[in-house]
Amino acid sequence: MKRSYSLRLRLTLIILLPLLLVAGLAGVWQLNNARSTASDVFDRSLQSAALAVTNDVALSGGDALVANTRKILSDTSGGRVYYHVYAPDGVIVAGYATPPVGIPTSADGDLSPVYFNGEYLGREVRGYRMRTRMQVDGFSGVFTTTVWQDVSIRAAFVQDLTLRSLSVISSIILSLALIVWFGIRIGLWPLSDLQQAIDLRSGEDLKPIRRPVPVEVQGIVQTLNRLLGQVTEVMATQNEFISNAAHQLRNPIAGVLALAEAVRSAKSEDAMRERAEDLVNAVKDTSLLAQKLLTYERAKAIDQTSLKEAFSVNKLLDPLVSEYRNRFPPDVEIIWTPAPEDVRITGDRTMIREAVSNLIDNAFRHGGPKLDTITVGFERLGPDLSITIADNGVGLTPDQIRTARMRFGQVSENSGGSGLGLPIVERVAERHGGRLELKDQNPGLVVRMIISVGTCAAASQPADFTPTQLSAAHPE
Ligand SMILES: Nc1ncnc2c1ncn2[C@@H]1O[C@H](COP(=O)(O)OP(=O)(O)O)[C@@H](O)[C@H]1O
Ligand SMILES: [Mg+2]
Known part of the structure; x- marks a missing residue:
């Protein structure tokens, strides 16, 4: 060191x-x-x-x-x-x-x-x-x-003359040394005072430091205060998450327990089988919720400095789209337009896949009975890149969009899910220097997960993406 x-x-x-x-x-x-x-x-x-x-x-x-x-x-x-x-x-x-x-x-x-x-x-x-x-x-x-x-x-x-002069000079230097040594101690007093003040604080006390400090130390104190502010914010979100998670998981777990009791007390084998079926579904839902909660936390924790992996978005999304095509009924078509050039993104591939998967799942799950087309493609928004998922389902009003973006916010009733899908997408976009945009396009909804160009490999960016790939999905 x-x-x-x-x-x-x-x-x-x-x-x-x-x-x-x-x-x-x-x-x-x-x-x-x-x-x-x-x-x-x-x-x-x-x-x-x-x-x-x-x-x-x-x-x-x-x-x-x-x-x-x-x-x-x-x-x-x-x-x-x-x-x-x-x-x-x-x-x-x-x-x-x-x-x-x-x-x-x-x-x-x-x-x-x-x-x-x-x-x-x-x-x-x-x-x-x-x-x-x-x-x-x-x-x-x-x-x-x-x-x-x-x-x-x-x-x-x-x-004799020289010795006298030397003794005068050395006594001046010696007294100067003493004055400097002790003077500096007095001069640096505000620093030890600040340290004592910080020492006296407990781990809970993260209030900014307010005491007056010399101008030379103000920079350090400001940085420290900013850091304290960030720590406070992180702790607040963590506390909020813990209480939200406890609140969100309490009801499903109580439901699971009730169903388990019901299985135990079932009078006939048929009734037991039926309740066991419900129990399995309830456990699946609860596990999904817990999984989403963890994914949301993971998305928040993506560290931008560790986003080093460069990967091709086409190669990432191609199998994902195929997977959904196989899963969806034949009356729902997925139009997938890969990027004209092989765009490479530097980022967290697992989380980007998770985010896009949430958006395709949303379109299908919340699109309503009229939904028959989901479009997955790219747009170039100025210097940024958007992975855009559009559908021709029920769409959302601006008020509903506001609700949908909130944590645990859900608009359609009894659609299952956790209300964490969009917040996860938003965090992933933010952690890749971008943002999430939702726009009703009557019919249906366009969702853009925008990723900053800084996280895309510059050499292989597509020359120009146009939203035309999307409008093809919605013929007038
Ligand atoms: N493509 C869509 N079309 C209509 N409504 C949507 C769409 N995507 C999301 N929503 C609404 O936004 C809400 C929040 O979505 P999300 O955060 O993914 O949570 P979840 O899907 O778990 O309910 C959904 O409950 C749904 O009401
Ligand atoms: Mg969802």
Whole structure:
């Protein structure tokens, strides 16, 4: 199963990862910044130290440095500065005897100062050399002042500055992480509130969810409400079916029981035989009713997504018509016009056969004494296909049609049946994306079971069906 991470974790990561990246970049920038600032500041203080030393040497003849200069030298930017001044003849005037190694040499007349990186007593140092024309103790010429300081002092300064920045950045990130982690929990509260509300419901309580929810969740709640509505509807129809079935089966079963009693208490063998005959018929009727009830439920339950089987309607209906021809008396003719091309339908073949069989049976059973022709054929209704069954019997008025379409609705009295035939046909048509149409055509009734073209195999649809096949059954 695909793993799904919690919303809280997702949101925290989505917010924090880019922040961490930005913080990383800021850290690198800050490190470079600290390096260049440090080198600037330290170079400047080396320069000041060199100037102060030169000044003192000029004033005191190299004998003493003033207190201020000593202070500068002992602690410039956090570390000692070494110095060294020598006269034009190369004699040391003041400072440390050994200068650092690595001082660049410069031409005699060149008085411009230089910064350099060198080595002093095995340590890496940064230094500044300046050359000044001056007079000390009556001795005049170009005096050279060199100051230098350990590089490690700068490095320590940069490290310190960087660490401070990093600690500020990381405490900001940490507090942000905490704010996001707990903030999201508070932000997602409406979701847990909704879940609690749903948890509290019982299985019976399928009312739509009414509580106000954030706009992001409204879609889910709407879908859930729609689903709840559908479940309620399904449960209602099921309950209705159960009570209808119980009601419809109660009388026939009571009849069967009464007949069985009558068989038992029959006085003579002839009477018993007669009652047993009635009993068999009553049981047949009851079984038919139960069967129709189940078929009706099956028709309702056809799942459109599982309608994958493609079959030829001609091949399905041909044997069915033959079966009825054999069953009907010779004065009732069935005119069967197969589709001109072999139409294939994707659907539930058993239920379509059952539906058409109901319609042919209806025409014969309810057509009345004048019925002599039943027509079975096809019509093309726009993009849809109609399996059309017409008869020239008594027909139905619009009011009677309304009754006939209802569950258990029957118009003609004592015709047997269950009143479920047409509802079964209607459900089957609907489940195949179509509908049921009943029309009185005086004489007789035309019933169209329409199936959506989407469920028919497109390549083999007939080019054009016309209702002419039907009118042939009813010559004026
Ligand atoms: N072709 C028809 N001609 C006249 N009446 C019909 C025809 N088809 C159906 N009916 C009427 O519609 C009613 C409902 O039909 P149906 O749902 O098939 O139930 P059933 O056939 O079990 O009575 C029938 O009882 C009958 O009165
Ligand atoms: Mg019927």
